[in-house]
Amino acid sequence: MNTSKKQLNNQLILAPMEGVVDPLMRELLTSLNNFDLCVIEFIRIIDALLPERVFYRIAPELNNDGYTASKTPIRLQLLGQHPQWMAENAVRAIELGSHGVDINFGCPAKAVNKSKGGAVLLKTPEEIFKIVSCVKQAVGKEVITSVKIRLGFDDANLLDEIVDAIVSANADLLTIHARTKRHGYKPPAYWEYIGDIQKKYDIELVANGEIWSKNDASRCKKITSTSNLMLGRGILALPNLANVIKHEAEPMSWAEATRLLLHYSQLELQGDKSYYFSSRLKQWLRYLKLQYPEAEILFEKIKTLKNKNDILNIIGINNTN
């Protein structure tokens, strides 16, 4: 009998990206790609049980049984340092329909780290143990408790202790962004560390960091001996990357990407945050530039424009509002 806890295979997970992958972007990307799960940007937990409206605001998919419109499950992510408050909020997230709960120990933001949340906890594996075990006990055996880490804070010296703490706390799944906090988002990602963890620990792993193409995905799987991947900036640069990896789809052409941009613009303008339209569009073009030279040209044309009608004229939508 196989008693290993490792049972997932070829899962593709959409990464949480605060301020970038919002509900609209999730809807778009999960309608285009066959993702297995979306982990949602973190909810900061300090010393309170947050009201339900906070959960619904960050994840309106909770109104749809915790699924995007195209039926991809979503999982809320909590970031905090107080085990009991993390546990209480985790229970609330589950009650509201989150498919499991994810705990963030990777956030590099100074403000968050200063108040003892996110990546700074990688310096104290014993705190990680307390948080994860308290959350796991509160949500129960049947609910997936996943954890997202970096390799460490300044270096990877504590990685074994960190993973040990997470495994001992009975977490079900561990996503490793293969860089330290000090590395920030600078390439490369050090996938070989994940391969090492895979050999040593009996916990389901998800590899994350610097997957921009099918070739990267194949190399990452090989080096990490992990078939489960989380895609972040890569899917914003190539919007059908998950299907390119999973279903051998052709990478989306610029003509298709333009249609998608138009569709996104229309949806963004219908939303209650259409005020942010021009900055959101420019933000996405910055990622698309990495894949499509044409996106660079378009970006150059609109980068100084603030008026949304001027931008819409250039990208080809006549807005009558």
Ligand SMILES: Cc1cc2nc3c(=O)[nH]c(=O)nc-3n(C[C@H](O)[C@H](O)[C@H](O)COP(=O)(O)O)c2cc1C
């Ligand atoms: C703008 C931005 C926001 C992010 N927000 C979160 C977050 O809320 N929670 C989290 O665990 N990781 C967050 N991340 C990290 C990503 O989930 C991912 O781990 C990282 O981008 C590496 O993957 P990639 O190389 O595929 O982008 C964020 C990254 C970026 C660039």
